[in-house]
Structure formats: structure tokens, C-alpha cells
Amino acid sequence: MTELAAGTIARRRTGRGFIPSIHGWLLLLPAAVLLVSFTHWPTAATIIDSFFSTPKGARPAVFVGVENYEAMLDDPIFWRALWNNVVYCIGTIPASIALALLMAVFVNGRLAGRGFLRLAYFTPTVLPMIAVANIWLFFFSPSYGLVDQVTALFGAPARNWLGDPSTALWCIVVVTIWKEAGFFMIFYLAALQQISPRLAEAAALEGASRWYFFRRITFPLLMPTTLFVLVNAVINAFRLVDHIVVMTRGGPDNATALLLFYIYEIGFKFWDTSYAATLTVVLLAILAAVAIGQFLFLDRRVHYQ
Amino acid sequence: MARIEVDSVSKVWGATRAVDGVSFAAGAGSLLVLLGPSGCGKSTTLRLIAGLESVSSGRIRIGGTDVTDLPPAKRQIAMVFQSYALFPHLTVAENIVFGLRVRRTGAAERRERLARVAALLGLDKLLDRKPAQLSGGQQQRVALGRAIIAEKPVCLMDEPLSNLDAQLRHEMRREIRALQQKLGITMVYVTHDQTEAMSMADQVILMREGRIEQDAAPAVLYAKPATVFAARFIGTPPMNILSLGRKDLLLGIRPEDVILGDRGIEAQVESAEYLGADTIVACRVGGELALVRAPGRVDFASGAPTRLSWRRDAIHWFDAATGRRRDDVTDAPQDLIRETIA
Numbered sequence: 001m002t003e004l005a006a007g008t009i010a011r012r013r014t015g016r017g018f019i020p021s022i023h024g025w026l027l028l029l030p031a032a033v034l035l036v037s038f039t040h041w042p043t044a045a046t047i048i049d050s051f052f053s054t055p056k057g058a059r060p061a062v063f064v065g066v067e068n069y070e071a072m073l074d075d076p077i078f079w080r081a082l083w084n085n086v087v088y089c090i091g092t093i094p095a096s097i098a099l100a101l102l103m104a105v106f107v108n109g110r111l112a113g114r115g116f117l118r119l120a121y122f123t124p125t126v127l128p129m130i131a132v133a134n135i136w137l138f139f140f141s142p143s144y145g146l147v148d149q150v151t152a153l154f155g156a157p158a159r160n161w162l163g164d165p166s167t168a169l170w171c172i173v174v175v176t177i178w179k180e181a182g183f184f185m186i187f188y189l190a191a192l193q194q195i196s197p198r199l200a201e202a203a204a205l206e207g208a209s210r211w212y213f214f215r216r217i218t219f220p221l222l223m224p225t226t227l228f229v230l231v232n233a234v235i236n237a238f239r240l241v242d243h244i245v246v247m248t249r250g251g252p253d254n255a256t257a258l259l260l261f262y263i264y265e266i267g268f269k270f271w272d273t274s275y276a277a278t279l280t281v282v283l284l285a286i287l288a289a290v291a292i293g294q295f296l297f298l299d300r301r302v303h304y305q
Numbered sequence: 306m307a308r309i310e311v312d313s314v315s316k317v318w319g320a321t322r323a324v325d326g327v328s329f330a331a332g333a334g335s336l337l338v339l340l341g342p343s344g345c346g347k348s349t350t351l352r353l354i355a356g357l358e359s360v361s362s363g364r365i366r367i368g369g370t371d372v373t374d375l376p377p378a379k380r381q382i383a384m385v386f387q388s389y390a391l392f393p394h395l396t397v398a399e400n401i402v403f404g405l406r407v408r409r410t411g412a413a414e415r416r417e418r419l420a421r422v423a424a425l426l427g428l429d430k431l432l433d434r435k436p437a438q439l440s441g442g443q444q445q446r447v448a449l450g451r452a453i454i455a456e457k458p459v460c461l462m463d464e465p466l467s468n469l470d471a472q473l474r475h476e477m478r479r480e481i482r483a484l485q486q487k488l489g490i491t492m493v494y495v496t497h498d499q500t501e502a503m504s505m506a507d508q509v510i511l512m513r514e515g516r517i518e519q520d521a522a523p524a525v526l527y528a529k530p531a532t533v534f535a536a537r538f539i540g541t542p543p544m545n546i547l548s549l550g551r552k553d554l555l556l557g558i559r560p561e562d563v564i565l566g567d568r569g570i571e572a573q574v575e576s577a578e579y580l581g582a583d584t585i586v587a588c589r590v591g592g593e594l595a596l597v598r599a600p601g602r603v604d605f606a607s608g609a610p611t612r613l614s615w616r617r618d619a620i621h622w623f624d625a626a627t628g629r630r631r632d633d634v635t636d637a638p639q640d641l642i643r644e645t646i647a
Contacts, residue, residue, distance in 0.1 A: 198390035201357050206404030206455070207378030216403075220394045303394035303435075 043284070049277035061274070068278040078279065080254050081262040084169060085238065088258060091173035092180065093233045097226065099181040104188030105214070118189070125183040133246035136175045137162070140247075162248055165255035172256050175243055180236065184229045191225040192218070223302040227294065234290050238283060259283050306333035307368030307381065307458035307491050309354065314363030316349055323349045325515035326363070331508065333368075333458075336485050336492045338502040341512035342538075347495045348463055350512070354493060355461050356380050367459055383452035384461040387468070389444050391436040391451075398423075398432040401450040422454045425484070442473045449481070453488060460485070462494040466501065478505055499539050503527070511535050529621075533557070533628040536621060542585060545595045548625065554634060557621035560585065560598040569614030574605040588613060 050068055052061040072078050107118045124132065139146040140161040148158050161167050195218065203213045241261040244250060250257035250265065257265075260283065267276030309331040316324040324346045331337035339347040352358045354365055356377035364373045372380045391400050398419060399406075405415045423429045426446045436444055445465065452460050465481070466474045482505045485492045496502060502509045503523045511518040511526065511534075518538075519531040530536035530544070536557050537543040544557045549570075565586065572588040572595065579602055586597040586605060595613065605611070622634040 196388060196390065198386050198388050199392060201355075201377075202384070202386060202390040202451075203403070203407075204357070205355065205377045205382065205384050206407045208403075208407045212407060217392055217394075 046277045046280050046284075049274055050281050052274055054272050054274040064274075068274055071275065072278055072282070077254055077257065077262065081257045081259045084255070084257055085259045087169060088173060088176070089234065089237045091170065092176045092237055093230070095173075096177045096180040097184060097229055097233060099177065100184030100229065101188050101222070101226075103181065103185045104192055105218075107185075108189060108192045121182045121185050123182065124179045125186075127179075129179065129240065129242035130246055132175065132179055133243035136171075136178075136243070137247050140171050163252055165252050168248055168252060168255045172244065172247065175247070176237075176240070179243075180233065184233070187225050187229055188222060191222050195221055220303060223298075224304055227298050227302055230298075231291055231294055234294070235287060238287055306489055308333045308366075309337075309459060309491060309493065310364075310366040311350070311354065312364045312366070314350070314353060314365060315361045316346075316353055316358060317361040322515050324353065327512075327515070327517055328363075329510050329517065329520050331491055331493060333491055334489045335507040336482065336494060336505055337508045337510065338506035339493065339495045339510050339512060340497070340499065340502040340538075341518075342497060344514075345512040346515040347497075347510075347512050351461050351463055351493060351495045354380075355382060355384050380459075381457050382459040382461055383455045383457045385448045385452050385463065385465045387464040389436075389448040389468075391444060391447055393436055395435075396432065397428060397434050397436070397439070397447050397450075400436065400447055401428075401454055403451065404455050418454055418456075422450045425453075426450050441469050442477065445469060445477060449484070453484065453490075458491060460490045460492045462492060464495055464497070466496075467498075474501075481505070499541075503539070511538060529630065530557070531630050533623050536623070542596045542598070544621070546623070547590065547593050547595060549593075550591065551625070553625050554631070555623040555625050555628075557623055558595075558615050558619060560596040562615050562619035563595065563597040564614050565597055565599055565603070565611055566614065567612055569612040572611050572613050574607060574609045574611055576607060577603060577605045 049061075051063060051065060053064045053067075055061040103121050107114050107121065111117075142148060142160040142163070143158040145161075147161060148156075152158070159167070161171050199217060200213060203217060208216070238258075238260060241258055241264065244256055244258060244261045245264075248256040250261050259279065263276050263279045263283065266272050266279060311327060311329050313326050313328050314324060315322060315326055327346070327350060329337075339350055341347045349358065353360050354367075356372065356375060360373060364371055366372065367380055367382065370381075392403065395403070401422060402410075402415050402419050405418065410418075419432075423432060426449060428443070428446055428450060431439060431443060431447075436447065439447065445468075448465070462481075466477050469477060478501060481494075484490075494501075494505065503526075506523050508520070509523050509526050510520050513534055519526060519535045521529075521531075526535065526539050530539065533546055533555065537546065540559055542560050544559050545563070547556045547558070548554075549556055565588075570590055572590045575587040575589055575594070577587070578585040583601065584599050584603045586599055586603060588595050588597060588611065590613065597613065622631040623629065624631050
């Protein structure tokens, strides 16, 4: 009844020329307002701000061209943060994806208590990052932390894992892998359950080993998921800094300063908003380039059902 | 060529006996059909032969070897699945030679065998396509190709034609049968379609609730059904089962054996359904309904009186209590004989 009435109204409106397009725009307006005011305008404003100086007190912002970018290239902490982020990406992404795939294949099989295992693997994802960071802060604490207590059993001396510039970043990497693998596992698990068990049976009849079947059938069929997870992992590697705030605050000696954490410090601790905008533009450019590259290069090798 | 022997095999899941003490043998190079309604255990029996499920009890032998405890790959079998189970990201050619690659057959031999199978099944021009780019019938052929390229002596088929339309099913039926005879494969073929069973099989095993109802050649299954269930499962429309007022015996008569006319039992026409070559007339006999297949077009008004008769040798007797066939009933009730013999 209501559908019928709505149909009649729609027909009457389309008869009047310009009104239907206004009707459409009005429908789009709420979503468009939100998108523009919280996504597109801030992005544009950030790019514009990066070409101006930071306004201070009585001194308004003035156009400075690429001066901010020149300062950035001369900033050793920027290069340190960028390098840290590269190490962090290489350390976390392949490991967490491999672990996620392994766990998904494991809990996809027939085994007792697999519901419990799935839940256990997914728990780190549900926990807030701040809580996670506090748990790991205890694990890594010198002498009485879990890690040191275990290594002490083998006679290793106590170490300040988070206080040592040579180990701090790797501690952060471990926390991230632990946090992310369970999340990615869910995507792999969903994809695995889309694969008909008949395929495995057909392969078993031909004498294919489980590893051969995984290599030739399962893994290629999971490629769309892998691509999706990969893009997400890269974005997360540049986006997630909660645990840094709790665990190290970028220290010691900027050993764990990631790009976004550095932006946060510049912008909200030193209030150098123009320089923060400049760094943000660089971060956006890196993310965009990586995402486009992934889709362009990997898409051709992916089989979509 | 290999003979398949299934010896009192059972498969139990908890309280359900999916397959319950089933024994039969398929002769080398023959086509055996496992027939029955959904849930009768025919697919499970096939999966037990394939080794995709393990038996709860009993033994299975293929070509004289006891394969009961062997993995599927060691049983010298190929299988075609209902869903075809083609690998969606591999081309037709790669799908067909998958097993050869697994077993590390040389590239030259692989190419040669692929060419032979592709020619046999008319897949020559489709070898570079992906399964999603094929029609249902073509996918079916690829699945067949994957099964026969292995040149295994036994091929198992799990309702292979159920996803095709009627026209194509008819074609594939003949093609599969011709292929099976040409290559001398021992084939076990699962279906719920009695037409497939009747037209293709050397031997039909009719199953019901995990047990064998009848194990016979198609012609015997039609001419001498062992039980009321078998009698009503084979033939369209199914055999009439009438008690005609008797307590101990059931009379079975096929619709095509009933003669409409002015002799025999009194009946009333309920409806007539014209099918082209013949007409199915539903008649009420006492409290029971009997179907009659009358040749050509027969016009009856609903409620018109008629009489039904049949030849004595067209009668099947069944025990009313057990449902089993009774060939020992020679003295049919006097009144029935007098009224019905044409």
C-alpha cells in the first residue's frame, strides 16, 4: 500500500522537470554534509595549511610556500620516524598475515573445542588497545615482568626491553602482531568457509597432499582476502599508535617514534600545526601510493569468484 | 577392469544408521546404479566406496584388493561430484590434468592425454577458459574429463546430472553410458531419478532408509518388484496398490496394464489427464484410487461409470503385513478372477 503510494508520488514528481534532481540532492545531503565536513574539508585544509606558517598570538599565518617541506627534509626525527615506520611495517605485516592464515586454517579444520580456539584467537582484537598496551607493559617490565621471568629460567640477565633503543621497537612489533593476527584471522576464516569441502575431496582422490592442496588451491582462492587484509594491515601500520602512547611515548631516544605519533607530538604537544599538517600530507601521500600500488599490481594476480 | 564388492557395510552417526548392513557386488566393466529417495543412504554408500567416509563395519574390495582401510588416492578410483568440484581459478586444461600434475606425470604425456580426453569430450576449444565461463553441461564434461584422464578402472558418480536441464540430461545420459562401455570402466552411479537408472544401468540397487530394497537388473526391477516400495518407486505413474477389501494381500497392477471397458470391476472416473501419447485416467474403485494409462486421447466426464480389467499375468501380489512380493499366490479370489480376466 505505502509502496504503491510512494510510486505514484515519484511518478508525479518526475513529470515536473527540475524537481526530481533537487529531490535526489536532498536525499544525498545528510551523508554529503558529514563526508565533506569531516573528511574532505579537513583533508583540503591540511594541504592548504602545510603551505602556511603556524599562527602564533598576534602573528597570523602567512604563506611560506614549500618552506615547511624543506624544514621537514632537514628534520632528523622525521627521517627517524619514517624509518621506524618502515621497519614496523616489515616487522608486523607479513608476520601477522602469515599467523592469521595459519590460525584460520587450523581452526577451520575438524578439531575438538574449535569454537573456544576461535574465540581465544579473536580476543586480542576485542580488547581496547590501551588495555592491551598495559598488559604488555607488565610483560616487558624489567626483572619481574613475564618475559624476564621466563628468560631468567634459562639464566638470562634482566633486561629493560622497552628502555633499550635496540629492543623497544621490536617489543612494539610483537604487541602489534599479537593484536592484529586474530582480527585478520576472522577474514581468512570467513573466506575458507566459502571454499567447498568437495574441492578438498576431489584433490584427495587425486592423491594431492594437504600442503599441495593449500599451495595450488586454497591459497590462490584466498588471494582476494589476502589483498584486502594487506591493504588494511598497511593502513593500520601507519594509523595505530595508541600502544606507543601508553608503552614508550616514542622513546627511548625516538626509537619507537612512528610517523603518526610524531605528528601527534608536533601538533598537540608543540602546537606547531603547520608542520604537523605538512607531515600529515606526506603520510597521506605514502598511504595513497601504497594502496594504489597494491591494487594495481596485485589485482591482476587475484582470482575473484 | 575391476570388480567392486561391498560386504555388509554399515555407517553409523550417533543413533542414525545411514547405511545399514549393505552388501552387493558390481561386475567388472558394468554400470551399477544406486537408486533411492533423498536420505536413503545411496550417496553415503558411494562416499564409503570412495573412502571419503570411513565404514563403521564391513569390508570393501576393489579389483580383489581390500581397500577398506586405504585412503581415497590408493583405491584406484576416479569420482565426479554433484557440484562438479572444479577448481574455479584454474583453466579447463589445468583442471583436467590436476591429478596428473599431482602424480608428476611428464609434460609430454600430460599434453598427449589431455588432447585425447579433450577430443573425446569435445572440449578442445574450451581448454583456456575458467569454469565460471562455461555452461552447466560444459562444466559437467570437464568434471568427466578430470575423472577419465586418470585412466582408473573405477569411476564413481554422485548425481552428476542433477544440475542440468532435461534436454541436456538426456544427452549426457547416453554419452556417459557410451563412454563407460567404450573405456570398459566399472561405474557406480548414484541417482534419485528412476529414468536414469532404467536407461543406463546394467544393475540397479534400490535403497531405502540405509538398506537395500532390491538388487536387480532394470527389467527385473520393473517386471518383478520385490516390495511395495520398489513397485511404487519404478514407473510413472507408479503401480496401483489395491487391497480390494482383502486383509492379508495387496494387489499391484501397473497403470499401463489396466484396461478400461465394459468388463471387470466397477469404477468411477474422477479425472483424466491428457499427456499426448496417452491419457492418465484416475478411477475410484470402492474406497481406493487407481490410475489407468489409456493409449491416445480418451474423453471422460468426471463421475462417469466404467469397468477395469487386467490380464492375470499382469498382477503382482504383495503381503499386506510385510510389503514383500508373494509369488506363491496362484489362487486369486474367485470373484476377482471372474470379474477381472479379460
